Amino acid sequence: MSWLDVLFGRGTKQNAKSRLEVMLIHDRGLFSEAALEEMEKEILTVVRKYAEIETGAAEIFVDKVDNARMMLSIRVPVRGQKSKR
Amino acid sequence: MAGQCIVVTSAKGGVGKTTITGNVGFALAASGYRVLLIDGDIGLKNLDSVLGLERRVVYDLFDVVTGRVALGDALVRDKRLNDRLFLLAASQTHFKEDIPLEKFSEIVEEARESFDYVLVDSPAGIEHGFRMSTRYADKALVVTVPEVPSIRDADRVLGLLENFKVGIIGVVINRLNKTLVRQGNMLSPEDVVDLLQVPLAGVVYDDPIIVQAVNQGEPVVYKYPNTAVAKAYVNIAKKIENPDYEVAVAAEQKPRGFWNLLGFLRGDN
Numbered sequence: 001m002s003w004l005d006v007l008f009g010r011g012t013k014q015n016a017k018s019r020l021e022v023m024l025i026h027d028r029g030l031f032s033e034a035a036l037e038e039m040e041k042e043i044l045t046v047v048r049k050y051a052e053i054e055t056g057a058a059e060i061f062v063d064k065v066d067n068a069r070m071m072l073s074i075r076v077p078v079r080g081q082k083s084k085r
Numbered sequence: 086m087a088g089q090c091i092v093v094t095s096a097k098g099g100v101g102k103t104t105i106t107g108n109v110g111f112a113l114a115a116s117g118y119r120v121l122l123i124d125g126d127i128g129l130k131n132l133d134s135v136l137g138l139e140r141r142v143v144y145d146l147f148d149v150v151t152g153r154v155a156l157g158d159a160l161v162r163d164k165r166l167n168d169r170l171f172l173l174a175a176s177q178t179h180f181k182e183d184i185p186l187e188k189f190s191e192i193v194e195e196a197r198e199s200f201d202y203v204l205v206d207s208p209a210g211i212e213h214g215f216r217m218s219t220r221y222a223d224k225a226l227v228v229t230v231p232e233v234p235s236i237r238d239a240d241r242v243l244g245l246l247e248n249f250k251v252g253i254i255g256v257v258i259n260r261l262n263k264t265l266v267r268q269g270n271m272l273s274p275e276d277v278v279d280l281l282q283v284p285l286a287g288v289v290y291d292d293p294i295i296v297q298a299v300n301q302g303e304p305v306v307y308k309y310p311n312t313a314v315a316k317a318y319v320n321i322a323k324k325i326e327n328p329d330y331e332v333a334v335a336a337e338q339k340p341r342g343f344w345n346l347l348g349f350l351r352g353d354n
Contacts, residue, residue, distance in 0.1 A: 011269025024240050
């Protein structure tokens with residue numbers, strides 16, 4: 001903690017909270033790295049049917065603990081709609 | 086109507102399960118219910134000493150399991166309350182594995198017949214003793230202190246309880262230090278509830294009165310009923326009685342009087 005943190009009353013609790021958020025997600029064991037990778041592949045297969053995807057730019061991650069316990073976020077940059085054939 | 090079996094558990098040791106079981110059980114009995122406390126910590130009994138009943142224990146859980154005495158004859162009656170609070174002590178000379186799960190289940194079933202509430206003080210850990218104490222419970226109180234390792238273990242226990250189909254009354258946050266919370270150096274009750282995603286069942290501030298009461302073998306709720314800590318225990322009892330009871334985080338006591346002024350000058354609070 002720097003003197004600025006002390007001055008503005010920011011304590012170490014935020015460290016505890018963000019560390020726990022990550023720990024609990026892993027402990028609950030719903031999404032292993034392998035499972036996330038597998039899920040990303042499958043989701044992208046579906047998205048590719050409808051959109052042009054920038055290759056290698058998609059991201060999928062579990063981050064935020066909220067009322068639904070955690071948030072699964074998927075970011076897929078798309079170039080545009082897939083041309084209908 | 087058959088009584089309810091409630092387990093007080095935490096996985097992590099030393100967070101205050103036994104003190105909470107004793108005080109909350111006493112509070113329930115004081116408000117008129119018939120309450121049996123079972124010390125599930127076989128091999129390391131402690132509930133008797135928190136209540137100051139250690140010299141009156143003759144028989145224990147193991148004697149009942151082996152059929153040496155009937156359940157009713159093994160119970161220690163708390164004389165401070167008129168025939169409403171009883172203790173089934175743990176055995177110190179046996180191991181947790183010596184109590185077969187189904188035998189424990191029979192004892193709980195029998196106890197439900199004559200008590201409104203059967204409170205089981207679970208041992209630390211998630212092995213045999215934990216399974217024994219939690220499996221036959223209808224509901225659970227999960228105790229944690231507002232620190233990272235304890236909260237992590239509480240989350241693990243909540244998962245196991247879900248597997249056992251035990252209802253969750255909520256989490257009891259023990260030893261909350263209000264100075265640290267105000268400085269932003271300790272997780273607040275709101276933070277803990279946010280992380281664990283279960284209802285708040287109680288908040289007990291860290292207070293030397295608890296040590297003093299245990300030293301004397303008296304429940305805080307009996308010896309120091311007007312303290313904030315005693316009220317916190319009573320509120321946990323209310324939450325057990327009524328799951329809809331909203332546990333308020335106790336308002337800070339306003340400094341008043343000469344001694345508080347001294348404390349203020351010394352840097353307390």
